[in-house]
Amino acid sequence: MRTATIQRKTAETQIEISLNLDQPEPINIDTGIGFFDHMLNAFAKHGRFGLTVKATGDLEVDPHHTTEDVGIVLGQCFKEALGNKAGIERFGTAFVPLDETLSRVVIDLSGRAYLVFDATLENPKLGTYDTEVTQDFFQAFAFSGEFNLHASVLYGRNTHHKIETLFKALGKAMRTAVTLNPEIKGIPSTKGVI
Secondary structure (H helix, E strand, O other): OOEEEEEEEOOOEEEEEEEEOOOOOOEEEEOOOHHHHHHHHHHHHHHOOEEEEEEEEOOOOOOHHHHHHHHHHHHHHHHHHHOOOOOEOOEEEEEEEEOOEEEEEEEEOOOOOEEEEEOOOOOOEEOOEEOOHHHHHHHHHHHHHOOEEEEEEEEOOOHHHHHHHHHHHHHHHHHHHHOEOOOOOOOOOOOOOO
């Protein structure tokens, strides 16, 4: 089973995440930030990942530390659960619409951390969630997981829809990238390592 459980404790946050790449349940998310919980649920559901997230943080300051640190730990979980990445598809692409919005996420589980994030989020807050931290989460996730991540809102109007399509597309693209393919022998790289 490709699984990982990682804890991270700082003066600002306490995070524990359990990830199962091969079982779609359970999904149990509690970060103290309602909209962020909704997004992580969408990510796990559409990625078909078992995901448990328990996070407490200094929300009296703002949601930045909690969302970023969840991204860090989630990236570490994917890196650990994937091991040497033998037999995986490696690349994943997903387009997700939601009413007037369309977003695209492209992933390469390359062992190299890079983020391209292209989204204009006009509404600065959704509930207690600061929408600008969406990019911080994506960056923390890509850098700690050591993969290329290109995330773009191609068009749209509603900020909720924009962020939700990004998280759903992230789940779907990651599902494709981590999928084991019996036709792929060994490490999917001409270098022999990723």
